Amino acid sequence: MTITQILILAFLAILLGWLTRKRQRVNLLLTASVLIIFWLQPALPLRYLDFFLPTFSIGFTVLAWTLTASPEERYKKETKTSAAITLGIILLLAATRYLGLTNFLTPTRPPAIGQILLLLAIFTVGAFLLTRQRPSSSNTLLWAGFALLVAFFIILKTPALVLIASRGWRLFIGQNANLASSSDIHWLGYSYLAFRLIHTIRDRQSGRLPDLALGEYLTYVIFFPSFSVGPIDRAERFIKGLRQPENSYRDDILVGGQRLLLGLFKKFVIADSLAMIALNPLSSTQAQNSLGAWILLYAYTFQIFFDFSGYTDIAIGLAQFVGISLPENFMEPYRQPNLTLFWNNWHITLTQWFRSYFFNPFVRALRKSRKISAGMMILISQLATMILIGLWHGLTWNFLLWGLWHGLGLFVQNRWSGWAKVRIAEASISSRAQRILSIFGIMLTFNYIALGWVWFVIPDPVQGWQFILLLWGAA
Amino acid sequence: MSDMISTLNTFIADEILKQPGRTFAANEALISSGLIDSFSLMDLALFVEDTFGVQIDDTELNADTFDTLEALSEIIQSRS
Amino acid sequence: MSLKINPWRLLLKAGILFAAFNFAFTMLPTSSGNSVSLYNNLVPGRERLPFGENPTDAYNLSLFDIDAMFASHIISDGLKSENEYRVVIVGDSSVWGTLLRPEETLSGQLNALNLTNADGKNIQTYNLGYPTISLTKDLLVLEKAMEYKPDLVIWMLTLESLPADKQLTAPLVSHNPVRVRRLLADYELKLEFNSDALTHPTFWDTTLIGRRRSLADWSRLQFYGVMWGITGIDQLYPETYEPAKIDFEEDNLFHDWAPSELPLEELAFPVIGAAYSIAGNVPLILVNEPILISDGVYSDIRYNYFYPRWAYDQYRNVFSDMSLENDWVYYDYWDIIPVDEFTNSAVHLSVAGEEILADIISEMILFEAAR
Numbered sequence: 001m002t003i004t005q006i007l008i009l010a011f012l013a014i015l016l017g018w019l020t021r022k023r024q025r026v027n028l029l030l031t032a033s034v035l036i037i038f039w040l041q042p043a044l045p046l047r048y049l050d051f052f053l054p055t056f057s058i059g060f061t062v063l064a065w066t067l068t069a070s071p072e073e074r075y076k077k078e079t080k081t082s083a084a085i086t087l088g089i090i091l092l093l094a095a096t097r098y099l100g101l102t103n104f105l106t107p108t109r110p111p112a113i114g115q116i117l118l119l120l121a122i123f124t125v126g127a128f129l130l131t132r133q134r135p136s137s138s139n140t141l142l143w144a145g146f147a148l149l150v151a152f153f154i155i156l157k158t159p160a161l162v163l164i165a166s167r168g169w170r171l172f173i174g175q176n177a178n179l180a181s182s183s184d185i186h187w188l189g190y191s192y193l194a195f196r197l198i199h200t201i202r203d204r205q206s207g208r209l210p211d212l213a214l215g216e217y218l219t220y221v222i223f224f225p226s227f228s229v230g231p232i233d234r235a236e237r238f239i240k241g242l243r244q245p246e247n248s249y250r251d252d253i254l255v256g257g258q259r260l261l262l263g264l265f266k267k268f269v270i271a272d273s274l275a276m277i278a279l280n281p282l283s284s285t286q287a288q289n290s291l292g293a294w295i296l297l298y299a300y301t302f303q304i305f306f307d308f309s310g311y312t313d314i315a316i317g318l319a320q321f322v323g324i325s326l327p328e329n330f331m332e333p334y335r336q337p338n339l340t341l342f343w344n345n346w347h348i349t350l351t352q353w354f355r356s357y358f359f360n361p362f363v364r365a366l367r368k369s370r371k372i373s374a375g376m377m378i379l380i381s382q383l384a385t386m387i388l389i390g391l392w393h394g395l396t397w398n399f400l401l402w403g404l405w406h407g408l409g410l411f412v413q414n415r416w417s418g419w420a421k422v423r424i425a426e427a428s429i430s431s432r433a434q435r436i437l438s439i440f441g442i443m444l445t446f447n448y449i450a451l452g453w454v455w456f457v458i459p460d461p462v463q464g465w466q467f468i469l470l471l472w473g474a475a
Numbered sequence: 476m477s478d479m480i481s482t483l484n485t486f487i488a489d490e491i492l493k494q495p496g497r498t499f500a501a502n503e504a505l506i507s508s509g510l511i512d513s514f515s516l517m518d519l520a521l522f523v524e525d526t527f528g529v530q531i532d533d534t535e536l537n538a539d540t541f542d543t544l545e546a547l548s549e550i551i552q553s554r555s
Numbered sequence: 556m557s558l559k560i561n562p563w564r565l566l567l568k569a570g571i572l573f574a575a576f577n578f579a580f581t582m583l584p585t586s587s588g589n590s591v592s593l594y595n596n597l598v599p600g601r602e603r604l605p606f607g608e609n610p611t612d613a614y615n616l617s618l619f620d621i622d623a624m625f626a627s628h629i630i631s632d633g634l635k636s637e638n639e640y641r642v643v644i645v646g647d648s649s650v651w652g653t654l655l656r657p658e659e660t661l662s663g664q665l666n667a668l669n670l671t672n673a674d675g676k677n678i679q680t681y682n683l684g685y686p687t688i689s690l691t692k693d694l695l696v697l698e699k700a701m702e703y704k705p706d707l708v709i710w711m712l713t714l715e716s717l718p719a720d721k722q723l724t725a726p727l728v729s730h731n732p733v734r735v736r737r738l739l740a741d742y743e744l745k746l747e748f749n750s751d752a753l754t755h756p757t758f759w760d761t762t763l764i765g766r767r768r769s770l771a772d773w774s775r776l777q778f779y780g781v782m783w784g785i786t787g788i789d790q791l792y793p794e795t796y797e798p799a800k801i802d803f804e805e806d807n808l809f810h811d812w813a814p815s816e817l818p819l820e821e822l823a824f825p826v827i828g829a830a831y832s833i834a835g836n837v838p839l840i841l842v843n844e845p846i847l848i849s850d851g852v853y854s855d856i857r858y859n860y861f862y863p864r865w866a867y868d869q870y871r872n873v874f875s876d877m878s879l880e881n882d883w884v885y886y887d888y889w890d891i892i893p894v895d896e897f898t899n900s901a902v903h904l905s906v907a908g909e910e911i912l913a914d915i916i917s918e919m920i921l922f923e924a925a926r
Contacts (some may be wrong), residue, residue: 206532234534253562276611276778283786292785299781341509352537355513360533363517378514414512421492 013321043107082215225318245323256320263313274303337441592626598784600629602657614782619730646711650684742829801851809866859901
C-alpha cells in the first residue's frame, strides 16, 4: 500500500468508526471492505483478471461460509441483506465500465457486465447447491474446500505454474500467450484469505466454529485493514469487536491514531531508509568485503522487521478506528534469548495458525503412535513445520532452505535447552551470570536469524552460499 | 481446585522440566515465558486428557487460551 | 479503558507544535558553507561529485545542495597536507566520467601517474566535473572549490557550454538561485541571461515543509554513501550503449545560428573572466576539451553531433584571440583523440582516450606547476 492509499483508508476508517458505532455496523464495514479489495488489487497485465480475482476472493468466501454455517444461519434475513450488498457493489463496480469512471475504484476497466453476471451466477448457484448438501457429505465437502484452497495456493506460489496459468488466461481472453511471465498474477490477499478460510473450515470440522452470519463471516475474511498484510485473526475473537466495540470512539481514535502514526514512521521512515542499504540479490554480489556484507545483512534484518511490523501497526491502527482490536503480530522478536521465543514473537498470528492447524495435530499423531523416539519426533515436526512456513513464501529452493535453517535451529536449540535446563538449575548460577547468558543468547539468536535471511533474500541458493562465504571472509 | 493445580504442578515439574520439587505460583506465566515449549505443551494436553478426561483442542494450545495453572484448571473444571 | 484526553485538543496542539517547528526551521540558514556528512568519517568520500538518475542501482543521486555535494567528496577529507600540490579539475560529464569508473577518469589516471612537482610535493588531482553543460554551472563549482585551497585549477570546456540560453537551465544552476544571483551581481555578468529560470525563494521555501526535498536528498545521499563504501559503485555501467553519431544530415546550424558568424554577444565568455577573478592568485588553466572529429556522412559539414565545422572553427579562433587579449592560460586539445576512442557522446572518452589525454595534461601540469 502506498502512503496515499493508507491516508485515504485512515480517513475512511475514522468516518466509518463514527458511523458504525451504534448501527449498521456489519453492513457498512462489509460495503467498505468489498469496495476496498477491488480498489487495492494491483493492475495486472492479464486483461480483466484484476477484476475477477477480487470477485473470486469474495466468491470463495461465500462458498466457504455456506459450507461452514449452520442451517439456521443460512436462512436468516440478514443473509439476504449481506448477499444483496455484496452483489450490488460488485455490479456497481462493473457498471463503472459504462459510466466513464474506470480506473477510479478498479485498477483497470472492468470486464463486460455479461461476463460478471455469469460468474456471479455460478457462485450463487454453487452456494445454493451447497446448502442442499446432505449432512453425511458435509465433511467430505469441507475437505474438498480445504484442498481447493491449498491447490490455488500452490499454483500462485510456484513460478512455473503461474507461467502456465498466465498462458492459459491469455489464450482464453485473446492476448498474446508468448508474452506470459511468471510474475503476471498477483492475487491481492489470497494467502491470508486462504488462512482464514482454512481456519474456519477446520474449526467447523472440530465443532469449535461459532455461529457467524454471512455478513460477519465476509467482513472477517476480507476486513480491509488486515486483508493484504495480516494479522490473521481468529473468527471467534474478531466477531466480538465486530458485534460490539470494546472502547469508546474517542479512545479508539486516540489509540488507533497513535498506532497508525507509529506504523507510518516504522514503514515509511525507518524501513524505507534501510531499504537503500539493505541486502538484495544484486548488492549481495557487489559487496567488496566482509564488513560491507554484514552491514547489508543487518540493514535487511532490520528493514524486514520495520517494514512488516510497520504495516501491521497500520492495520491494527485502522482496525481500531472502526472499533476492532486486531491481535498483535510482533512483540520484540529480535530481543528474544532463543529461537523458539523468536518464533513465538515473530509474525505471531501466522505461527499460531501453523501451530493450530499443522504442528499440533502432527505432533499429537506422532505422540499417539509412539513409534519414534522423542528426539526424532522433535526433529521431524520442527523441520516439517518450518519448511511449510518457508514454502508459504514461495515454492522455491531458497525458501525451502530458509525453512530448513530455522527447523534445524529450533531442533538444536530444543535439545540444548533440554540438556542445559537441568544443569543450570542444579548449578544455581548467580543472577549476573544468568544475565550474561541471556545477552549471549539474544546475540546468538539474532545473528542466526540474520544469517537465515540470506536464504530468504537471494533466490539462487548458490549465490546465497557465496554471500555467506563472503560474510566469513572466505569468498 | 488446589488438588488439580498441585497435580498439574507436579507433572510439569517432574515430567516436563525434570526439576522435581519445583513449584509454580497459580498465576505464573508458563507458556509465554518459554518455560513450556510447544512439544511439552502437547504432553501436558495429553496428560490432562488422560487424567481429567477433558479434551483440549489443538487450536487451544497457546498462551492466549491458558498461560497459568489457574487458567488451565479453570478450563478443565468448566469442561468436566 | 478510558483515556482522559480530548482528541480534538490533541489534534490542535499537534498542529500548533508542527507549525512552530516549521517556522523554527526558517531561522536555520539555507546555506551554512559546510554540511554534516557521513562521508570522510564513517564512509569514504566520493571520488566525484554526486550525480545520478538511478539512485537505487547506482547508489548515487543528483541533488542541488552544493555544500552537501562537496562534503560527500573526498576533497573534504581532512586538511590539505604540507606535502600536497592540489590540482582541481572542473568541467562537464567528460571530466566527471560518464561510463568510466572513478579510477578511469582523467583525474583518476592522473593520480595513477604519481606526479610530483619541482619541490617534491605530491600532485594530487580532484575530479570536480559535473554533468550538464553550462559555464555558469562550472563557475558555481569552481567558486566552491576555491575553499579547498587548490594550487592549480584546470577548467575543461567546450563551445556547447557557452551559449547564453544554456547557462541558467542546468538544474544545479536553476536550483541555486541565491548563489547564482550573487555571482551574477558580484562579477557584473550582465549577459542577457534569461533569469526567469532563477526563482526567488519565498519564506515558505525555508520552512521544514519547503525544505523537505533537500532534506530528503541529503539523507538519501548519506544512505547511498554507505552503499558507495560497501560496493565502490557510483554509476551504472550498461553492457552496451549507443555510440556517438558519426553520420549526419546536411545541417549546418549551431543552435539557431546559421553561418557565417557566431553571435559573440550570445556566448558566455564573460563567465570565464569572472572565473579568473574568483581564482585570484591561483593559476587557472583553460582547456578546450577534445571532441569527436567524424569521418562519416556529411562530416565535411559537421565535426560531430554538437558542432558544424564553421561554428567550431570560429569558436577556436575567438577563444584563442580572447585568451591572448585577457592573459588567460589557454590550451587547445580539441583534436588529439582519435574517433574510435569516443563512447556515447562527442565529448565522452574511452579509458584509452582518457589515457592519451592524461598523458598530455600531466605534462601541462608539470609545466604550469614549475612556473
